[in-house]
Amino acid sequence: MSDFALDDPSFYEDFLVEAQEHFEQIEANFLALEEAPGDLDLLNAIFRSVHTIKGAAGFLGLQKVQSVAHVGENVLDDLRKSRMELSDRVMELLFETVDMLKVLVDDVRIQVRKQGEPEDPDPSELIRALEALRKGEAAAATAKAAALTGELHLPAALAGVEEAGRKAAAAALAEGKTVLGVQVELGSAIYGSAFNPISLFQLADLVGRLLHRQMVPRQPLVDLETFEPGSFHLDLVMLIEATEPMEEVRKVFGAVANATVTIHPLGLGAAAAGPEAAPAEDRRKTGRRASDDKGASDTIRVSQAKLEQFMNIVAELIISKTMISHLVERLTPLVSGQEAAGVAKELAHASVYLDHVSKEIQASVLGIRMVPVKTVFSKFPRMVRDLAKASGKKIDLQMTGEETEIDKSIIEELGDPMIHLIRNSADHGIESPEARLKAGKAETGTVVLRARHEGDSVVVEIEDDGKGIDPSIIRAKAVEKGLISQDRADQMSDDEAVDLIFLPGFSTAAKVTDISGRGVGMDVVRSNVRKLNGRVGVRSAVGKGSIFTIRLPLTLAIIDALLVKSGGQVFALPGTAVEETLIVPADRVSHLTRRLAIDLRGEVLGVARLRTLLRSEQGDLASEETDGLSVVVVSSAGRRMGIIVDTFVRRQEIVIKPLAPYLASLPGISGASIMGDGGVVLILDPAELLQLAVQEAV
Template sequence: MSDFALDDPSFYEDFLVEAQEHFEQIETNFLALEEAPGDLDLLNAIFRSVHTIKGAAGFLGLQKVQALAHVGESVLDDLRKSRMELNERVMELLFETVDMLKVLVDDVRIQVRKQGEPEDPDPSELIRSLEVIRKGGAAAAAAAPQAAAQGNLHLPALLQGLDEAGRKAGEAALIEGKSVVGIHAELDTAIYGTAFNPLSLFQMVELVGRLLYRQMIPREPLVDLDSFEPRDFHLDLVMVIEASEPLEEIRKVFGAVTHAVVTILPLELGGSAEAAAPAAEDRRKTGRRAADDKGASDTIRVSQAKLEHFMNIVAELIISKTMISHLVERLVPQVNGHPAAGVAKELAHASVYLDHVSKEIQASVLGIRMVPVKTIFSKFPRMLRDLAKASGKKIDLHMTGEDTEIDKSIIEELGDPMIHLIRNSADHGIESPEVRVKSGKSEVGTVILRARHEGDSVVVEIEDDGKGIDPAVIRAKAVEKGLLSQDRADAMADDEVIELIFAPGFSTAAKVTDISGRGVGMDVVRSNVRKLNGRVGVRSTVGKGSIFTIKLPLTLAIIDALLVKSGGQVFAIPGTAVEETLIVPPESLSHLTSRQAINLRGEVLGVSRLRTLLRSTAADAADEDGLSVVVIASAGRRMGIIVDAFVRRQEVVIKPLAPYLASLPGISGASIMGDGGVVLILDPAELLQLAVQEAV
């Protein structure tokens, strides 16, 4: 890759963001184009995106990106002008082009941010392949230009004064398959006294194409010399150009001209001047109109680093607010009847107001960080298409709830788990067309992605209508791999057995494929989701399909938590995992095999003491007033945790643990309280796992 042409890295950062947006739009349009090959709107949209990437790459000196985008743009231009037929070979090459462009652009990211080593692929072979299909396409479509060449160039009314030489120049370029545009410029007398030189219009042509012909055309016949006004313009400028840029770009360039009415008129053979005139009239604009049409953008781009810094500041504000609230709670009872009582009361009011303002700021910054899940959903139609082709299956993808918003820091980490689950659905879930037909299903399988809000959480579901997960097969594999004894496997409920697919190294695949079946993946899904303070579960019916559910907090920085006390220490349990709290009589505690349990409204619920799970040596608190039990849920499983006391619900700011504390079982982070003390944040999923190990 060549050295960067510009010193300011912000140019490249903007390019990376815009290119990613264009890539997502291109792939969405490509998939739609496969279903509707003749859709000109789709082709035009794809062409504009590739053209924009090419132009930006040229400006930044990214030669490989520019070269590959240029030939891809040429193929798209041939397709939209019917000089080439869109077939499967062309479609695959276009997909390959976008894939390589993404790699080349990612290399730019690596170099700009100095993160890793660039791949630096050579696009020359792909460029040659694209050029070959262009030549083949041009030969196949040669009859169309030859047929059109029999006609004459039809001119709109504004260009009717063009002489024979100008007409011939336009006709010759059109016969060669070039894009030809006429430009009519009507100059205004306000030009006098300004620095604008009308001849600069010729130089502007070089930005969008090549000048074929230029001419001055009289506006109207001169009848009376006495009425001649020397300061008026009596001639209009007409140009015929071979366009290298789309009409939108040409309009942008000439739309900026002030004190002139510039009209852009696409020309063609065999057309009619009457048909072209209305469209041309719509494109007629002055420089003032162009300036008015631009408008002011209501969005700005902010780097992720700045948002993270802002969020950290807000987190510190929340901690400070909590400290002040704590001090007010201590102060007010002590100064009742004292002369300082009035000041203490005002301080309490100020504390309440600070609490309100800090919550507003917190909500605002969280809103800024929120992005719709469609930013990640948009990657999967292309991926599922390729998986279906690789496996010889037919799969449709449906997506709902794409506008559901989630914290950007979470959505960036959600990609890998979802990739694993979708690959699992495509390989293990959806059957081959032949098998589906034999079982009475449609030969086309369906995968559904859903997203929705549930309280302070986001739920993402991946559902397929495939063969489902057979508990009997899972039991047999678990026993074969030594994960369970036969007796233990037989005693487990089907739902518990299905959860074993998340065990490290567990796989039921008969053979390893390029898609899945390597014995890795599902355990990675659960591990990655747990890192996000979320949980993943699965429901499945044999012969009907499976639904994988990921539940995540809206944000990782600040969470609502239940503070509890155990062994003289305060702990925080993420509110998303707390189902309910209750006080039960000590005598209601019973032993079920090797575990303790309580009867919760007719349900036998396993319980464990938090002190025991955390292997604390602190003494148990007295249970005279009953057992304080927190019912938590994670990954579709529930249990009760016995604590000494409930403290309160409170927003806590999550701080990472020091490396030497990161391996503590059942702990996911820490937070600073109002009195300056530190509380440990519990990991509900790991507590459940510790409870299972305790019972074994």
């Protein structure tokens, strides 16, 4: 890794993870800062994040990252010390700074992992803009400082500071620097220890520049009658030009045992800080060890590769467990004799125990892989802000259920579909402020992101209160583009018509904007969600808005499935899609146009034969057994249908294995699994089966 200062890649991997966490915090705080420009806590939090990135980049020899972070840190420092006002121009440059840092850090990722080509942007123009901004604001701040009247005011505890120290502090304050007076009251426990109190002066170098130091008599002065030789009667006093935030100053001086440290922010004239001006939290007892302030961390970082390896081992364990259970089932009826029967019984007990332990291991590893969806949601406030500015709209983004957990491998693939959906909601869902007011709505549109658990699935919804999707327009566009016939369009329900937006190449946009067009990329959304063994659907009301719903399994590796047999072959249906199973007499099946249907408790439910949908065997209902049809009721994206199979086998946990490339295009199939007898079963895709049934009826 000759491009880097350090040879150990783990240093850079840790930096990449931490930098991403800081970026998410910075953007969230930036958005909050726009709503509360004077919030010093937010500014301090942003400053700390950028400062941390700068420090780590410097340690790793990442000069571009360090340079951009340094100038951004300077702007933030000016803001938090009131040397600069938070204008729109300042905010835009700060956002550009974070964007540049993201690209530069991503270049580090590309080079470390040797994946792709880095962008290698030139940040010099951005740095010049930030420096020019600072110079303009600094001139105003210097003029303001020059207008201050009066001399340096010190609190009573620092009244004994010499004139040289006062002048040094006043000069630094006139230049807009932060100056702190640090008073250290030493405790008698220091006597007899190896600690040298004078070494405290060296701590100033860790948080800034030492302007002045001296010993000051403690007030009130003692006389010979009250003098205690075991006590200190002089305090250490330092005047420091601080370059680190107050939290860092507290942390450094908080490491001193057997002493009380008081920190006094100093100022000139009307801005002077007396004893009462020092915040209560700036005075702290430090008689305990520094390690007491640092809670022991109970978390460790584990690489994604190691988690994947662990999950693969657990998956193989599940397959082995299934094989043993299968052997026990075959062995039990074959044994004869009391001793053999006893061994078979013990083997059955061992199989049950193995099943119990393997489930606990499975639950444990799944829990380790679970992460909250806020890792995805946190990207969207910034995106919606930029979309609103670009389109001249007012959009309020609301998020609920951010703590809902889902498998990390799914989280990483969920971002792109959500970006498509949110872009469409912002561009073609939410109307302009003028159009909304004309329609009797609030001029600010609302986009809501929700996440929740439903059984062993995670449901993510993107809802907007925009103009909705008009099914009549969808039908007309689909016919115009030759996607469906006019007869088919006339027969479609409104829900079926709206669902056409997911067809490849479908769009109602009169022109493609820089943001999106309603329908552009929707086929990509459905395709990406299906790759995750999930499904996506939409509900819409004209003039009221739309709700896009993504339903995903908690994990991609192991699922609960219903095994069914059709055409002499066993298939697996994901349990999340199965609503119920039933036996239906053949004479209860009716024909609706070209589709088959049954009466399910008063509801007309379309049905299709599995082997017909899969083209594995042609046949009709006349050849079915007279004792009834085995029907599985499945649902996907709010649509339901019945699938006719030869027989039900059982419910079972299965391990999902990807299909070979030459099998990946099989219609209605999403994956495969290995059974207890070593055989392979294909996993059905309910959403695609529904689509195949619709095409069959056209």
